[in-house]
Amino acid sequence: MSAEIAHAHEHEHARALPPGVRPPVSNHFEDLEQQEETEKLGMWTFLITEVMFFGALFTAYTVYRSLYPEAFMLASSHLDWKLGGFNTLVLIVSSLTMAMSIRAAQTNKRNLMLVNIVLTALLGATFLVVKYFEYKSKYDLHLMPGPTFDVAAFGEWGPQARIFFSIYFAMTGLHAFHMVVGLILMGWVFVKAKQGHFTPQRYIGIEISGLYWHFVDLVWIFLFPMLYLLGAHVHGPAH
Amino acid sequence: MAPPTDSHAAHAGEPHVLPLSTYWGVFFALVAGTILTVWTATIDLGALNLIVALVIATIKASLVILFFMHVKYSSKLVWIFSAMGFFWVVLMFAFTLMDFYTRSW
Numbered sequence: 001m002s003a004e005i006a007h008a009h010e011h012e013h014a015r016a017l018p019p020g021v022r023p024p025v026s027n028h029f030e031d032l033e034q035q036e037e038t039e040k041l042g043m044w045t046f047l048i049t050e051v052m053f054f055g056a057l058f059t060a061y062t063v064y065r066s067l068y069p070e071a072f073m074l075a076s077s078h079l080d081w082k083l084g085g086f087n088t089l090v091l092i093v094s095s096l097t098m099a100m101s102i103r104a105a106q107t108n109k110r111n112l113m114l115v116n117i118v119l120t121a122l123l124g125a126t127f128l129v130v131k132y133f134e135y136k137s138k139y140d141l142h143l144m145p146g147p148t149f150d151v152a153a154f155g156e157w158g159p160q161a162r163i164f165f166s167i168y169f170a171m172t173g174l175h176a177f178h179m180v181v182g183l184i185l186m187g188w189v190f191v192k193a194k195q196g197h198f199t200p201q202r203y204i205g206i207e208i209s210g211l212y213w214h215f216v217d218l219v220w221i222f223l224f225p226m227l228y229l230l231g232a233h234v235h236g237p238a239h
Numbered sequence: 240m241a242p243p244t245d246s247h248a249a250h251a252g253e254p255h256v257l258p259l260s261t262y263w264g265v266f267f268a269l270v271a272g273t274i275l276t277v278w279t280a281t282i283d284l285g286a287l288n289l290i291v292a293l294v295i296a297t298i299k300a301s302l303v304i305l306f307f308m309h310v311k312y313s314s315k316l317v318w319i320f321s322a323m324g325f326f327w328v329v330l331m332f333a334f335t336l337m338d339f340y341t342r343s344w
Contacts, residue, residue: 037314037316037317040313040317041316041317041320044317044320044321045320047321047324048320048323048324048327049324050324051324051325051327051328052324052327052328052331055324055327055328055331055332056331058328058332059328059331059332059335062332062335062336063335063336063339066336066339066340067339081277081280085273085277088273089270089273092266092269092270092273093266095266095269095303095307096262096263096265096266096307098307099262099306099307100262103256103257103259103262106254106255106256107256200254203254207309210307210308211308214303214304214307214308215308217303218300218303218304221269221296221299221300221303222293222296222300224273224276225276225280225292225293225295225296226292229276229277229280229292230280230288
């Protein structure tokens with residue numbers, strides 16, 4: 001009996017598969033193909049809820065921007081587009097390293113996979129450090145919505161500019177939270193990769209983690225022009 | 240359970256590996272799109288500024304979804320799922336803005 005259990009246990013955790021041999025499939029799936037399709041769809045379903053989640057904030061942004069276009073341009077010119085642009089490039093490079101780590105898993109290059117996971121995490125951390133300094137500068141300039149908000153800095157558009165900054169902090173804050181989750185995910189992926197869990201036969205764990213990472217990059221691709229670049233042609237580059 | 244057929248084994252055993260040139264191509268397109276976004280924002284195009292920025296962002300997003308997220312090489316079901324979220328967001332936008340733009344105030 002105990003030998004049977006030990007055997008079953010060993011079978012379940014068999015990782016070092018000879019080339020061409022298919023890894024075990026959970027017994028409620030017909031085959032590995034169906035199982036991986038299901039796992040992928042699970043992550044996409046989660047991403048749909050994420051699109052809806054951010055979509056509501058994008059809708060709020062669109063409504064208020066169409067109501068107060070001048071205030072949004074003025075407030076936007078107080079954001080540092082150079083830092084925002086730098087962070088956009090950081091995230092694009094991190095998406096490249098993420099894609100490269102999955103490709104390394106597919107081609108059975110474990111060291112390359114580990115290096116690219118670490119690079120992805122470092123770039124994600126770089127993004128958050130830049131974001132911290134941006135937030136700090138906004139706080140020091142009294143642009144954080146609340147009792148200390150510098151309404152006078154925006155002339156007649158003070159209260160409306162405050163709406164812009166509320167939306168700015170809500171959207172970038174939620175995005176930054178997603179980056180933190182992404183960093184934790186990279187830690188998990190790194191450990192699993194180091195333990196040899198990702199093989200060319202089965203690498204779905206890193207594949208769907210990549211889906212999440214790319215999605216967070218996607219959100220920023222929209223946030224950057226919508227938040228940072230509104231006033232560039234009217235009020236000149238940010239201070 | 241039926242024994243795996245050869246085609247299944249081939250599918251599971253040999254992942255669809257994209258050439259490095261695809262990844263680098265998408266990467267440079269994304270960087271170029273970012274530079275283009277910043278450049279067009281410094282030109283006064285009136286109401287077109289927003290549209291230009293959104294068109295560039297949508298192209299960039301499509302590149303990420305199709306190539307980095309491998310949707311181009313995925314099943315029809317994944318195609319539908321990846322478009323679903325955006326479909327609902329478009330509905331949310333459409334009905335909300337229909338309301339706002341038809342108000343008398």
